[in-house]
Amino acid sequence: MRVEKDFLGEMEISSNVYYGIQTMRSIENFPISGRSIESYPYLITSLAYIKKAAALSNFELGGLTASVKDAIVMAVDEIIDGKFKSQFPVDIYQGGGGLSTNMNMNEVIANRANELLTGKKGYTHVHPNIHVNMSQSTNDVLPSAMGMSLFYHIGDLISCLTQFKETLHQKEEEFQLVVKVSRTCLQDALPITFGQQFSAYRSFISRQINELNRLQEDCLQLVIGATAVGTGLGSPVGYVDVMYLHLSEVSGLNVAKVDNYFDGLQHTDGYVRISGCLKGLCTGLSKMASDIRLLASGPLAGLGEIEIPSVQPGSSIMPGKINPCIPEMMMQVCFDIYGMDQTISIAADRGELELNIWEAxxxxxxxxxxxxxxxxxxxxxxxxxxxxxxxxxINQHRAESSFALSVVISNLFGYEIANEVVAEAQKRKQTIKHIVVERGLLSAEEAEKSLNPINLTNRE
Incomplete structure (x- = not known):
């Protein structure tokens, strides 16, 4: 064991761990979810980049010696390489505006840096607050790390959606001449093709990708350098300029300072916009999954117009039943994200005065x-x-039998005649085409051409 102390007193810490007393207090105070900040590797990496850039900046401005700077940089590089994955145990639910997250990182770096310099953990040469956190505050470190993390997350999602868009485009091409009955208000409507239906899905995903690209650019507008409340107090003159140069170099990201530090610390509407975009994406994903689920319903008593892959048995009591479990999974993910978006909105709303402390x-x-x-x-x-x-x-037959084809008759002979044709077709259980030919409104050849569903799907 080793002994560490803080403002509140002393505590024994296992000699096997690199985190320290403030992390231990967080572990004791917040045993909430069982999930730690290690669940978010992009956050750990982004925090490490910030600490490395800060060490380089503080050395350049005379705040750190070369040996301390080198030890911090070496410790950070090890963290970036994934060496200390078990050393970030603070719970994702925490009070204090994210202080526990920042100090967990500071302590791991400080203990490892001391170990590199002296062979022992401790803070004899490198202190978590004095050296690792020099020129910083949790208030500017955490949101800056969040912005960088979100940049990576958005990039992953864009890549994922780009592949999904390609699959939808393939289906659009595959089904471009396969006609079906459309539905409005869940009732039969005019014919379209399955290709057109999938073109809507593909276009929707393309639009979400474009929006995510716009949001991703804003993620790298950071507040690092603002320190506690936006004044920069606690950092030396010239720190902001060199910090952003070093952070760009170590991270490879085109980071930049926000226009107004006070705005950046107080307002979290950027997070709301990102969450709102994800919620909007989910409305389309959930609708797509719901559409597929409906069209595949049956096989005897549902719509039964498409087949989806069978991935597992669908009943513990009814042999042979197959459920649309993959679309149902997708819909439940979307439902969950709607709830998360509401939480984010409330947390953004509850920022007070000079800081929003709900960023955890x-x-x-x-x-x-x-x-x-x-x-x-x-x-x-x-x-x-x-x-x-x-x-x-099945789809061709339903499209040919749809009473919605009466729109063609309405255009040719007027609404009242079309009403009569539909009423007779419904009464006699015949098609629109059969009735108009029988009445002599159109010849068989004319009816075949005018009422062919595929000819009605593109009027350009």
């Missing part, structure tokens, strides 16, 4: 949204959408 819960829910989406969309794509088959004969 915002971070947790935003990162979880991305994790859920990047995990579920490829499964939805690979185990459902890519394997969809259309029952062409």
């Amino acid at each position: 819960i915002i971070m947790k829910n935003l990162f979880d949204q991305f994790s859920l989406l990047t995990a579920s969309i490829p499964i939805f794509q690979e185990k459902c959408v890519s394997g969809i088959l259309v029952k062409k004969e």
Whole structure:
């Protein structure tokens, strides 16, 4: 064991761990979810980049000796390489505006840096607050690390959606001439093709990718350098300029200072916009999954117009039953994300005065949204959408039999005549085409051309 002390007193810490007394207090205070900040590797990496850039900046400005700077940089590089994955145990639910997260990182770096310099853990040469946290505050470190993390998360989601869009485009091409009855208000409407239906899905995903690209650019507008409240107090003159140069170099990201530090610390509407974009994405993903679920319903008593891959038995009591479990999984992910978005909105709303201190819960829910989406969309794509088959004969028959074809008769002969044709077709259980030929409104050849469903799907 080793002994560490802070403002509140002393505590024995296991000699096997690199975190220290403030991390231990957090472990004791917040045994909430059983999930630690290690669940978010992008956050750990981003925090490490910030600490490395700060060490380089503080050395350049005379605040750190070369040996301390080198030890901090070496410790950070090890963290970035994943060497200390078990050393970030603070719970994702924590009070104090994310202080526990920042100090967990500071303590691990300080203990490892001391070990590199002296062979022992401790703070004789490198202190977590004095040296590792020099020129920083949790208030500017955590949101800056969140912004960088979100940049990575958005990139992952864009890559995921780009692949999904390609699958949808393939289905659009595959089904471009396969006609079906459309539905409005869940009732038969005019014919379209399955290709047109999938073109809507593909266009929707393209639009979400474009929006995510715009949001990703804003993620790298950081508040690092603001310190506690936006004044920069606690950092030396010139720190901001060199910090952003070093942070860009060590991270490879084009980071930049926000226009107004006070705004950046107080307002979290950027997180709300990102969450809102993910919520909007989910509305389309959930609708797509719901559409597929409806069209595949049956096989005898449902719509039964498409087949989706069978991935597991669907009943513990009814042999042979297959459920649309992949679309149902996708829909439940979306339901969960709607709830997370509400949490983020409330947390953004509750910022007070000079700081929004609720970034821990915002971070947790935003990162979880991305994790859920990047995990579920490829499964939805690979185990459902890519394997969809259309029952062409059933769809062709229904399209030819639809009373919605009466729109053509209305255009040719007027609404009242069309009403009469539909009423007679419904009464006699005949098609619109049969009635108009029998009445002599159109010849068989004319009816075949004018009422062919595929000819009605593109009027350009």
